[in-house]
Amino acid sequence: MDWSSLGGQLAQIGLPALGTLLGGPLGGTVGAVVGKGIAAALGVAPTPEAVSQAVAQDPAAAQTKLAEIEAETKRQDAYLADIANARQMQVALVQAHSWTGTTPAILTYLVVGAAIALTFCLFFVSQEIPERIFNLLNQSYGALWLAVGLGVQFWWGSSRTSQQKDQQAAQFSAAVTNAALTSINKR
Structure with a gap:
């Protein structure tokens, strides 16, 4: 059988x-x-x-x-x-030269730029930072680098293998x- x-x-x-x-x-x-x-x-x-x-x-x-x-x-x-529908929509927006089709790329650039700028400030600004503001910057720093990771995954990471x-x-x-x-x- x-x-x-x-x-x-x-x-x-x-x-x-x-x-x-x-x-x-x-x-x-x-x-x-x-x-x-x-x-x-x-x-x-x-x-x-x-x-x-x-x-x-x-x-x-x-x-x-x-x-x-x-x-x-x-x-x-x-x-x-x-x-598949979401991917087709994204491709159609890019092909139609719609501003919303480029929004993910623009947001990715902004997040990467903000993460790099905040990293630079935290390492090279030598002034004393009040504890409340330091805690807020610390949370922002973690959230920005998490968003950078998501951007990398969206553009080069699992989305390609996921699409396949x-x-x-x-x-x-x-x-x-x-x-x-x-x-x-x-x-």
Whole structure:
């Protein structure tokens, strides 16, 4: 027994998306990953036989537990669509030469400049600073360098790898959706 053979069984208990995912054209490719997640949700060994047996023994409980996975998949799709929409909006603003398209760059320059200026002042101004003002400068200093880190992450850091990950997830999600629609249309 392999993971793709579970597709029909899951579709029969009312989980067509998971059934199509395992039984569809991508079943052999993603079956092991998705199957292990299904096995974990059901609390059984990560084998197709154990999952099949758990579903056969108590279809209602399996349906309830696996419906949560299906709902989470739909929430993740909506989240990825929202991120893609935000990126498309940013690109469209820059291409339209809108002043709001350049706002993130301007803010990044201002934050970096303010952090450098405050660092310079704290290290090279030799006057005594009252304790109240020193505490305020200390908090501002930490907040500015945190904002610099966020700016670096936005422009050069995780946003690039996140964008690549989002594209891969969107392609995977589109393939799963297409497989599910194809399966439903065949009925």
